[in-house]
Amino acid sequence: MLTIQELKQRACAAIEQRSQELIGVSQDILSHPEPGYSETRTSRVVSDKFTELGIPHDNGLALTGVKGRIQGEAGPGPRVAVIGELDSLIVGQHPFADAETNAAHACGHHCQIGMMLGATIGLQTPEVLEQLSGEIVPFAVPAEEFIEVERRLQLREEGRVEFLGGKQELIKLGHFDDIDMAMMCHTASDMAERKFAVGGTSNGHVVKYVQFAGRGSHAGGAPHLGINALNAASFALQAINANRETLREEDTARIHGIMTKGGEAVNAVPADVKLEWRVRSGSPDAVVRNSAIVDRCFRAGALAVGASVKITNIPGYLPMRHDNVLAGLFRQNAQELLGESAILTIPASRNRGGSTDMGDLSHIIPACHPYVGGAVGTGHSKDYVVRDYEQAVINPAKIMAMVVIDLLSDGGSRAKEIVSSHRPAMQRQSYLTHQRSQAEIIEFNGADL
Numbered sequence: 001m002l003t004i005q006e007l008k009q010r011a012c013a014a015i016e017q018r019s020q021e022l023i024g025v026s027q028d029i030l031s032h033p034e035p036g037y038s039e040t041r042t043s044r045v046v047s048d049k050f051t052e053l054g055i056p057h058d059n060g061l062a063l064t065g066v067k068g069r070i071q072g073e074a075g076p077g078p079r080v081a082v083i084g085e086l087d088s089l090i091v092g093q094h095p096f097a098d099a100e101t102n103a104a105h106a107c108g109h110h111c112q113i114g115m116m117l118g119a120t121i122g123l124q125t126p127e128v129l130e131q132l133s134g135e136i137v138p139f140a141v142p143a144e145e146f147i148e149v150e151r152r153l154q155l156r157e158e159g160r161v162e163f164l165g166g167k168q169e170l171i172k173l174g175h176f177d178d179i180d181m182a183m184m185c186h187t188a189s190d191m192a193e194r195k196f197a198v199g200g201t202s203n204g205h206v207v208k209y210v211q212f213a214g215r216g217s218h219a220g221g222a223p224h225l226g227i228n229a230l231n232a233a234s235f236a237l238q239a240i241n242a243n244r245e246t247l248r249e250e251d252t253a254r255i256h257g258i259m260t261k262g263g264e265a266v267n268a269v270p271a272d273v274k275l276e277w278r279v280r281s282g283s284p285d286a287v288v289r290n291s292a293i294v295d296r297c298f299r300a301g302a303l304a305v306g307a308s309v310k311i312t313n314i315p316g317y318l319p320m321r322h323d324n325v326l327a328g329l330f331r332q333n334a335q336e337l338l339g340e341s342a343i344l345t346i347p348a349s350r351n352r353g354g355s356t357d358m359g360d361l362s363h364i365i366p367a368c369h370p371y372v373g374g375a376v377g378t379g380h381s382k383d384y385v386v387r388d389y390e391q392a393v394i395n396p397a398k399i400m401a402m403v404v405i406d407l408l409s410d411g412g413s414r415a416k417e418i419v420s421s422h423r424p425a426m427q428r429q430s431y432l433t434h435q436r437s438q439a440e441i442i443e444f445n446g447a448d449l
């Protein structure tokens, strides 16, 4: 019987041995970026790899998810998911952007697939698996980046998904019902000398698809006959900005968006204007409060020029809740691998401002979402690239394998402790009720007043 230390060494050695291959998979995905719910090629890469590794798996979960299943050979026990996100962003200027679709991995998700496969390979080492109980569930999940709202609403219309975020949809479909806890690592570029960060939280949010409708007319000959939907939208954005001073410091609010259609031809009064908007805040209550302010502003824009507006409110993500015991295991193992000075502990109250659907999952089961270095540049921009693949793929693969060994060795006693001490913020059903209550369509005609 090997000691836990020896098991970790074996797993890390197996990952090390295949490090070039794992980095190769990540770089291949980097060169073939696909945004959420369209990750068909990326999903196939994972599925082929699982087949090659002899891992039974299901494909096509929430359209593109791939869920593997590896039984520990020491008997039944808790089931631990190691997650990797499949999707890219849309950043057309990124050096690795797809020339046709503008898709680009400007958030480092391509590394997540490499590290998820790496952790799996480490844990599949025969003498390691022999001493693990329960189940390891390597899980490639779709659509974390909440983008292309109009296209995803179309998928919703077609009945192909209900939720626009991948983990939300997987939760709804019950694909996390047989999982006791989940982990992943996300790349980061803002950690200075540190290589690994754990803790903190993220913003919740609500997403808005906003359509202003006016009346078209000749912009030179008869502007008085038109109703300018672009002016309505522009007025609404000023109204939103006028409310920024009322936002509470502690809510970490971020209110931002894009205009996806501003009119059709420069010589016609714009009659059809579309925006995708987002309201982020640190707590679900603050999201509701700030979302109502923004809805008021969109109405104000319509009212000002007598246009009409339709606001489709779409359930966004919940703030991240880290399980303390899982986070502690990540910290310990990262320290062991990288040294104490390489680890940053983020206070639980520190909100990074972004959002992740790992937050949704963390309301239901114990979860951990640490950060690893290796990237440079600003996230979601053309500058965000991974420079150090050893750091961004191989180290987190080893750390996740080490954490799983802690959890599932010794009859799975650590994992069982986590399960029994965890107090979920929501059950699956109350989660779905909460999220569905966010979905709302507001229609307002400014010409009625």
Ligand SMILES: [Zn+2]
Pocket (backbone or CB within 6 Å): 107, 145, 380
């Ligand atoms: Zn991102």
Ligand SMILES: [Zn+2]
Pocket (backbone or CB within 6 Å): 107, 108, 109, 144, 186
């Ligand atoms: Zn990301």
